[in-house]
Amino acid sequence: MEKYLRIMDWVYRICIWLSGSAIVIMTLVIPWGVFARKVLNSGSSWPEPVAIFCMVIFTFFGAAATYRACGHIAVDMLVQRLSAGKQRTLSQIVNVLMILISMFMMIYGIMLCQTTWNQSVDSLPILNVGLTYLPLPLGGFVIMLFIVERMVAGTQSHRPIVTYDHAPELSIVKEGGL
């Protein structure tokens, strides 16, 4: 079991790295675009599609990792009033529903990629539209891995890799709150 969880730690780590690198690239290419336009007087159209592609990667892989960290906003007010047994049953129902939506993201995400695979992005022809949608099914797949993990081994939000970012003074900040 521990070995399985350690593999999942790696999946989590890869998601955070992908998502983190994507946001760093986003914050570099957009100012670069402004700099090129205003200072170098050579406006280029590539920063925009690149940043949007990064944002899609950031969103879907990041959201999958956040699911493992139990960071998504949910209404738990009613559930908390139930007995422990009922809470367990409900959380398994939630897991099944989550599996359904992740399968939807995978199946229809792949279909979306297929139908758009031959179109290229207007402002950056080397990028094809299908590729920019690939994070949707992939993100759906990863989140499914985390849901299965939660079904078999319970919540893993306490793993050291998941709590790695908790700053001592801000650890009280519930994640997901903005």
Added chain:
Amino acid sequence: MDAFILLGSLALLLAIGVPVAYSLGIASIVGAIWLGMPLEGVMIKISSGLSSFTLLAIPFFVLAGAIMAEGGMANRLVSFAYILVGFIRGGLSLVNILASTFFGAISGSSVADTASIGSVLIPEMEKKGYPRDFATAVTCSGSVQALLIPPSHNAVIYSLAAGGTVSIGALFLAGVLPGLLLGTTLAVMCLYFAHKRGYPKGEAIPLKQALKITLDAAWGLMTMVIILGGILSGIFTATESASIAVVWAFFVTMFIYRDYKWKDLPKLIHRTVKTVTVVMILIGFASSFGYIMTLMQLPLKMTTFFTGLSENKYAILMLINIMLLILGTLMDMAPLILILTPILLPLAKSLGLDPVHFGMVMLVNLGIGLITPPVGAVLFVGSAVGKLKMEQVVRSMLPFFGGLFVVLMIVTYVPLVSLFIPWLGGLVSDQQICAATSLFCP
């Protein structure tokens, strides 16, 4: 029946604890199946909802705010506020409010505001003789300013939820006066309590030291100048200005202030990934949900329903306010903006409200929701920082709730408070101003 299927399945999913974003996704699928619509359509809406250039502004604003908040900005803003109001009776409570005003100018997050200003000022206020519950109540109430004072990523979310038809620049400027009005109202209440309960004065800061502190804080406050200046002069778009704000925040924190460690940066990114992707995925699924709502003509039905209830615009507006306040106490801000804007904005427009003005009404309402039980993100964080039970904080917050309600009424019924500055900035036309004022002053 359509509405019952869609909203009913959403309510059920939320009640059993499915995360809000995925509840919206599943409910859209249920709605699509009910309408006999191909599910590819839902997927296309999700992906197109997430492929907008404007949306990039949200991670940028949150990241810039996070860098500033953790990079020692909070301390400097508190010191700067101390120079300005610290010497007055009840000074530290005023410092708390003013520091939140400044904090609002670098970040749009009330939660981050409460966590960072609170962890500096609550212990300090207690040391100087203020009760801890009062200090926490002031921190929480004051933090609502962060939502209104530009930049506000919630205003960006509203603009997206409104279908991108409302200018982000106009919304940013619109937030200035309501934000200041809120701050002033709270400050006046704090002054009153200080005199009645004999809270202490602080000491005046020597000029030389004051200058140094001002200069220090100015580096951070430049962020707002860059953002607003850039947008208003048309040099950059909102998204571009947000990305430049990140670069600026990074530069100030790492090279001017230098009290953030380089090795902590990956942690900051890790945290930002967790907080922002929650909102982003919510926006994706909310756009498919909004699409299904439109197909079912829910916005239209809702408008007919509300306008059928009463002839009186003021009464309908009051109903909207009450509904928003109640929903705000139960749910978080971002999901509510995303779900309710497509329904309520057409109604507001049919009453003759300007979309910019309605955005402010919504932000103030849902901002109050952040500090009210049973579910209030700011209240949770505030109680944790103040190491108090939620009930204790809520008890000292009661008078402030009154103050906030008065502000809400003013923002709702006096559209000029929201529209005047955007009009000065040329982002709201003369006609819009006339239409808005003639509506309420016949």
